[in-house]
Amino acid sequence: MRSTKCQLMVASLCVALLGLSIATLSTVTCYGLHFSIISNAALESSSYRAIHHTAxxxxxxxxxxxxLAALLSAAATVRESRCLTxxxxxxxxxxxxxxxxxxxxRYVHSTEVEDSMLDVxxxxxxxxRRNGSSSKRHELTLIHEVFQCCGKHSPLGDTAAVQHTMCHPGTAWAAGQDCLQEIHGFLKKHMGFVSTLLxxxxxxxVYGMVLTSFLWFSIHFSNNLERKGKYTLRGR
Structure with a gap:
């Protein structure tokens, strides 16, 4: 019983820290510079916006x-309450x-997030490229600055004009890397971190479920043992 309570307290602390980590990661995913730039550039009907907010x-x-589970399990450990447990x-x-x-x-739709970002x-x-004076020019410049890239390899060609005006000397494009590769690499690292944390x-x-169930049964049977053999005298 004492060992279970000590383990549950440690597990509750770890779960609380993991919960805070997931909250921080969710905030970074929603308001982080890389993701917010893509979200602002996406159309209202884009699938990326729906994925972005759902995540x-x-x-x-x-x-x-x-x-909440961490707080309840810690309180249940201290008070030895079956209801809290x-x-x-x-x-x-x-x-x-x-x-x-x-x-x-994540694994069934492994490419959906990446495809939606690349589509944006x-x-x-x-x-x-079609209209050099487009309002999207500023958004494209921001994407290039955030992801430290510029342009893309296109099988259709006709990208020299955009790269000449939008790519600065010394950018990743000069080394043969385009923005599609940079976005792919960034998202792969981010999703790998998400999978590891999950x-x-x-x-x-699972460890918390095992400990709380064991603690519940321990409290239940200990209460029954304390009541066993006790009698109450009634006056006539």
């Missing part, structure tokens, strides 16, 4: 659930289901 709200929901177990289970769904979506850049780039959090969530 933020899902991350906030998971982080709040994890932090059961509620903490439910929060752990809810967070576990949410993260499993997130990981499944392609649309902005092609509009500036995997670690799932492990601690």
């Amino acid at each position: 933020f709200y899902a991350g906030v929901f998971l982080s709040m659930t994890l932090i 059961a509620t903490a177990f439910f929060c752990f289970a809810l967070a576990f289901c949410g993260m499993i769904l997130a990981l499944c979506w 850049y392609d649309l902005v780039y092609e509009e500036v 995997g670690i959090t799932i492990g601690f969530t």
Whole structure:
């Protein structure tokens, strides 16, 4: 019993820190410079905007659930309350289901996020290429500055004019790298970090579910043992 309580307190602290990490990552994904630049350049009907906002709200929901589970499990450990322990177990289970769904979506739709970001850049780039005075010119310049790239390799050709006006000396384009490659590399690193964080959090969530269920049964049976053999005398 004492060992379980100590382990649950440590696990609660780790889960709370992981919840804060997911909240921070969700905020960076929503308001980070790389993602916000693409979101501002995307059309209202773009699939990237829907993915962008869904990822933020899902991350906030998971982080709040994890932090709540950590607080409830810590309180249940201190007070030895079956009600708090059961509620903490439910929060752990809810967070576990949410993260499993997130990981499944991550691997089933592994290219959807990348394709939506690249489509936004392609649309902005092609509009500036067709119309040099387009309002998208400023957005294209911002994308180039944030991702430290310029232009793209196009099988259709006719990109020299855009690269001459939009690429500064010493940019990544001079080394043979284009913005599509830079966006792909950035997103691959980001999604790899997301998958790693979710995997670690799932492990601690399962550990928390095991500990809270064991603590609940320990409290339940210890209460029954304390009541066993006790009698109450009634007056006539």
